[in-house]
Amino acid sequence: MEDLKSALREHADLVADLVERVSSDLKIGFRPAVDSFVGFFHSIDWNEPWLICLLLFHFTLLVIAFISRKRVNFQIGLSIFAFSGVYLAERINHILAKNWRSFAGQNYFDPNGLFISVLWSGPLLVLSIVLVVNTLISLCKLIVKWKRAELRHRARVSRGKQD
Known part of the structure; x- marks a missing residue:
């Protein structure tokens, strides 16, 4: 022991x-x-007007996604827009790196794209996740509605055979 x-x-x-x-x-x-x-x-200088506009842009897209949660076709278009923005992030970073003096106080746009990934692609990916989750919820509700209609139809057909 x-x-x-x-x-x-x-x-x-x-x-x-x-x-x-x-x-x-x-x-x-x-x-x-x-x-x-x-x-x-x-x-990051968070008081720069273009950064404030970028944050407001992302916030507006999120609000639009929540407001339009029952409009699946609109949300599909919104998700295509978000995925396109992520896809084009490298090109956007390259263009902004060339022209940063015209709108920013310092060059945030490094060749590796860390800044654009965090403040552009990151929020768009979060928006995409919200849209995908909403689409899955809508599909689940649609499947339940379809199954209920199928069960009602079967009940009517079986009642018709009994008469």
């Missing part, structure tokens, strides 16, 4: 050591990424 208790204690110590190592690695692992994102957002 004593051997079993010592084996369980050793196992518990190993598990505790493993959990401690994993948690310390996670704390260290996420800290540089968090620091990089904080530095990224602090390096």
Whole structure:
């Protein structure tokens, strides 16, 4: 019995050591990424008019998506627009990198496209996810409606055969 208790204690110590190592690695692992994102957002001048307009544009698209949630065809067009914007992000970044002096205080448009990915493609992808989820919900409701109609039809047909 004593051997079993010592084996369980050793196992518990190993598990505790493993959990401690994993948690310390996670704390260290996420800290540089968090620091990089904080530095990224602090390096942006959020008072520039074009940035405010960009944020308002994304907010407006999100509001339009919620308002038009029952209009599936409109939302398909909106999702095509969003996916097209993500697809064209590299070209947009290239054009804006050439002309940044005419509208911005500093050049945000690096060749890797980090800025355009975070502030242009990211919100468009979030919008696309919202639209896809709404489409799936609409399809589920349509399937339920169709199945109910099918069951009503079968009930009428079976009543007709009984008479």
